[in-house]
Amino acid sequence: MLLFWVLEFALAVFACEPTGDTDAASRNDCYRKDCDGTVYDIQEATCCENKLHPGASLSCCGNEPYNPETATCCKHNLTASVTQDLSEKVSKCCDLKAYNPVNEICCQSTIISKPGPMAECCGKDVFDKDKQLCCGPADNKTILVRNSRHHECCGHSQYDTETQCCCSNEEKLEIQSKDSSCCVKNFTPGVQKQITELQPNCTEPNTHLCGSSCYNPKESQCCERNQKPHWFCASGVSKTTPTVYNPRTQVCCNGCVSAWKPWIDQCCGETPYGSAQRGVLCCNKTLYEDRDDGEECSEMGIPYNPAKGTICCSQFHGSPGQHCCGTEIYRPHAEICCNGHRHLKSENIYCCGVKAYNIKDPQMKCCAGTLYNLTSLDEHGGDAQCCGSILQKPQDICCSSEDKEVLYSAKTGFRCCGHFYYNTTLWSCCAGRLRSIHEAGQDQRKMIKESRLLSVNNLNKANLCKVYIGAVESVSLQSVVFTNVLKVYGMEAKVKALPLPYVLETNDRCSYPKLIPGKTYFFNKDNIFTGFINDSFLQSLHFIISECSPRITTHRKSTNMPFAY
């Protein structure tokens, strides 16, 4: 009898397997993965089809590694191909080639420059919807110059919708005047489609609906799950609908039904257990059994005994109470830990991704977690600017908005609008938004100025070291009101609070980036900047004071770069 119970209990416990979570698994392993037998850190290398390639933040395009910040992977007919010099963040694919959809269009596998902002495909050609029409059957289209805004297609011709109609006469399309008999009789109202759900109508006594079945709430309840659309219960069966269960003999844990036992009073993920059961530990929704007394859940959700050792990313170390850096223990008095990699501590040592560098070394530049040594580059090193994680070359342009920095190859007649790079014959830009250029009416001189949000990381010292910080309260055409304003004197490592809101005059609103009320910005009298993209405000402030305060007398080359160009 007892044996039978134990067996049944074991079945109940293991019937509901938790779904495998690869994300959590990689975090538990400190960003370490296996590439054909070699363990590597995904922050330092990429594994494409079992081959390891060094380099941070790369992706795979088939078996080829590429950087989505500067290239695009297009897949077509089981082939994959990389297009360089166009970031995947802003591109689209035309079969195997990438293009910039702001200025170009893909018509039947060919990339074509848009003739106008409202360009569309007409067969394998392109037409400007504002000025042209694409008429005819799908296999034989012709582009016509649109006579007026009221003109539409009728077969291969166009007609005036205000005075004419297009009626079908024995499979032939004809243009006739609106009062003709053909126009009057041909009017058919649109067919309305109704979508009826295939749900049963629950009737007495089974009055409640649970997934696709009805139940009596006096006898049963509905076992539902809140978030995931699919889950796995008893013997790995994928569930998408709730199940009816009897709360007197069964227990529902997160969408899975198991047999109820007197000691069961908790759920651990999908598994029921009792808080009085010995040797049982629930760590991050996974139930562990046969554990020693004194064991706890580690930060990574793995059981361990803190009196016996330290657990660092699922790696156990026999020395209790230590600090972890990745899978290793480290001594914070002597070392710094950069994303799970230890480095010896010294003055002005900062982390840049997994590496460490001297922030006062003018030859080193950290771009969003990627460290560059400027000496190994050409002489222009001194003016080096970051564009996201990429070090910009002089022939590159960086377009940035609130949440994206995108690198482009510079082209004449093109400008930045937020993180987009646009052809100025097609578009104009105001406050980070593209506007189509129509022939008449707009003052283009005013609209054409570009707006990009420059990050603090790219400022020269003159601008960086005397800067205001404030939250945008209100934006008008002429000015921006900032509240809670701090003035940072980076050289003296001093911060002063302004007693009143600061009003920044912006005589040309279009040339300023899009500002979000409530968000905090760095600014001076001429410009508004962001912090490091995705990094904390505190980190930006720390960077400013570290860069500007002259405690250590290594001089950073003055760069005199303008903030916008």
Ligand SMILES: *[C@@H]1O[C@H](CO)[C@@H](O)[C@H](O)[C@H]1NC(C)=O
């Ligand atoms: C892709 O496959 C289709 C049919 O299999 C073929 O007609 C087409 O030519 C292929 N395209 C390319 C670019 O290989």
Ligand SMILES: *[C@@H]1O[C@H](CO)[C@@H](O)[C@H](O)[C@H]1NC(C)=O
């Ligand atoms: C910019 O757009 C115009 C209008 O379509 C086009 O003629 C021109 O070639 C485009 N410029 C470039 C560099 O693509």
Ligand SMILES: *[C@@H]1O[C@H](CO)[C@@H](O)[C@H](O)[C@H]1NC(C)=O
């Ligand atoms: C396409 O349409 C034109 C009329 O615009 C007609 O002359 C031609 O025969 C059509 N071609 C085909 C292949 O149907």
Ligand SMILES: *[C@@H]1O[C@H](CO)[C@@H](O)[C@H](O)[C@H]1NC(C)=O
């Ligand atoms: C449920 O009832 C509604 C109206 O009360 C009806 O339109 C629908 O067809 C019924 N569904 C089924 C599956 O019987």
Ligand SMILES: *[C@@H]1O[C@H](CO)[C@@H](O)[C@H](O)[C@H]1NC(C)=O
């Ligand atoms: C717990 O597991 C979930 C998913 O299984 C994961 O998202 C979460 O990060 C884990 N928590 C910890 C602390 O590892």
Ligand SMILES: *[C@@H]1O[C@H](CO)[C@@H](O)[C@H](O)[C@H]1NC(C)=O
């Ligand atoms: C940068 O590169 C130069 C030349 O390759 C080298 O001498 C120097 O040590 C490097 N600096 C750092 C901090 O690695």
Ligand SMILES: *[C@@H]1O[C@H](CO)[C@@H](O)[C@H](O)[C@H]1NC(C)=O
């Ligand atoms: C920044 O954060 C946003 C959302 O929080 C995310 O979508 C974006 O990918 C992040 N950018 C980078 C460069 O990490």
